[in-house]
Amino acid sequence: MHKSLQSLLKWLIPFVLMPSLVVLSSFVFRQKFHLFISFAAAALAVLLFLTGFERKNVGTRRLVIVSVMTALCIAGRFIPFFKPVTAITVIAAVYLGRESGFLVGAMAALLSNFYFGQGPWTAFQMLSWGLIGWFAGALAQPLQKSRAFLLLYGVLSGIFYSLLMDVWTVLSLNGSFTFPHYLAAVATSMPHMVLYAAANFLFLWFLAKPFGDKLGRIRIKYGL
């Protein structure tokens, strides 16, 4: 019972609970509540995932490799303009599984924001990078097989990241979510979106093969 409840929650939170809370908050609740509720929803989703991770019996080796990948993401965020964070998250997720992917993305957002500035957006960044990692882990087999699909995934996750962060921009500026405002925010962040997508494409192009080989080698050598 306990196990099945956990696995149910694992699917329920990212696909049902989260979106419905965000959608509900923009239609039902009073003005200032949207920002708070979407912030709470993002934080809750990340938190629930992490408690699930806490209960799981994960080996020490995997934990340490996750920390290594997270540290690489954080270090990569210091590169100006072209950030390899998403690319490294995707690669980690493809080779280590979806939980590790989520963890790498979310932790990289949380920790690197200690250098780049914490704010209410931290929860949104954690969620969007975490989800990018989670989906990459879920699609691990086709992503490993087809390079074109991997690059496409990189481009799409750049767009997804930008679109999700625009939701935050609209909420924080306006207190409520309206479609015209969202379109305006998307239009103003278009250059960023292109930059994200291009950076993901380039880094996946250059890093995917050597990175994957090395992770694969480690897996064989130490039997992860």
Add this chain to the structure above:
Amino acid sequence: MKGFAQRNPLAVTLYFLAVSGIAMFTLHPVITLLSLCGALLLFLVRNGTKEGKSHLYFLALFLLLSLLNPLISHRGETVLFVLNHNPVTLEALLYGICAGANLLSVLYWLRSFSQIMTSDKLLYVFGKFSPKLSLVLSMSIRYVSLFRQQAAKIAGAQKALGLYRENTLIDRFLGGLRIFSVLLTWALENGIITADSMAARGYGCGKRTSYAIFRFSREDALLLSVTLLLLLLTCVGMITGALDFSFYPAVSAAPCSGISVGSLVSYGILAFLPVIFEAKEAILWKYSLSKI
């Protein structure tokens, strides 16, 4: 006897969650003003006139937020003037100023929070809730500086080997990639060895302990209970609707009552709590100095 920053990390974390959470939750102008003053005062008390750059950055953000809202939102009934066939309203301007000040106060709170909560304190708090996560957090923080050192070593070795000496863009790019590749192999192997060593020493066999010993003193208990009490009193005002405030279509507030004044006063005390703690310390220090 220590100031606010040296209080137990759990109490400090709860305080920051309470004070910035309420500020995020409500858009009441008085709450926003109290929160902004408290946050700014704490930041100034801790940093003095340094950090001018971040003040400038925050100010620019505030101006952007407050002036952008009347340009994109045309709700409200008092029209100030018409711009490109779009009415610019007083309500939207006031809303923008209030929302901007609100965000500004939260940013100041968070800035003070990350100054006070150094990574050892953060791990102490995280370790209470989630040992595995705090391991990932602490190792990642440690790895960032470790990787930087190792990358410098690898670069030195590469130079000694005579590789990539030319200072052209392509050479530097290829050199960077090579260093990254070497670093990655090293980092992964080193990670596995670290993990095996940890397992051999019995990691995960018992409860996780942390190096820093934070005692929970009487002052900590005082801070914790006062924070909880004031949070509760403010929440009463929010739940009963005594702190309701709306900007559209016209600026209107809930009628002034005992509850609304009471919750505003308690939030005011909450917002200035750290400064009160610091001031008490400063006075005690001055007093004991003058006695000598």
